[in-house]
Amino acid sequence: AQKVTQAQTEISVVEKEDVTLDCVYETRDTTYYLFWYKQPPSGELVFLIRRNSFDEQNEISGRYSWNFQKSTSSFNFTITASQVVDSAVYFCALIAGGFKTIFGAGTRLFVKA
């Protein structure tokens, strides 16, 4: 069975703080893909990153960084120097053994000015 767990339901930070969103996944497949999406109040899913199971390199994109660790089945997302515009719901997702996307429950991030 495939599963994605985002244990943090809501996180509230003050602007300029760093924040890490946790994601733990489960799959028996050796080939899989992990994603992070941002969902602002408008509802549209904004793609942030895709990582395949054979690429454990961490990635940095501006203020965003991702830490993929197969040993702990985790794919955590860090926002450095958070801004009010980062306030949104963030979803971690998994595709394995097909093309269905399994989403985590989401983490609602509030960044206060």
Next chain:
Amino acid sequence: GAVVSQHPSWVICKSGTSVKIECRSLDFQATTMFWYRQFPKQSLMLMATSNEGSKATYEQGVEKDKFLINHASLTLSTLTVTSAHPEDSSFYICSAPFLLNTGELFFGEGSRLTVL
């Protein structure tokens, strides 16, 4: 670039009416598309897999007769909510894989349905 477009973005209807939501792949063909439903403050839950030229595959607990899916062409899948009721009010999102086996997936903008 590859894009998935949904229409309408939002719709309000009376209880008992049927509503059709379209999902189109632009600039690429999609033999498979996926329909998700998202209730307020909840995650996206897969409803069904739409297959071009064949019947859709529904997830457990999703009523086939309630949510009719038609994948009539390689670029269009439609979801019809039949005899809609207030509990069907939700955000519906479709997605389509751009290239199989690469995990490259595109989501539509979503359609917000409100049933009065």
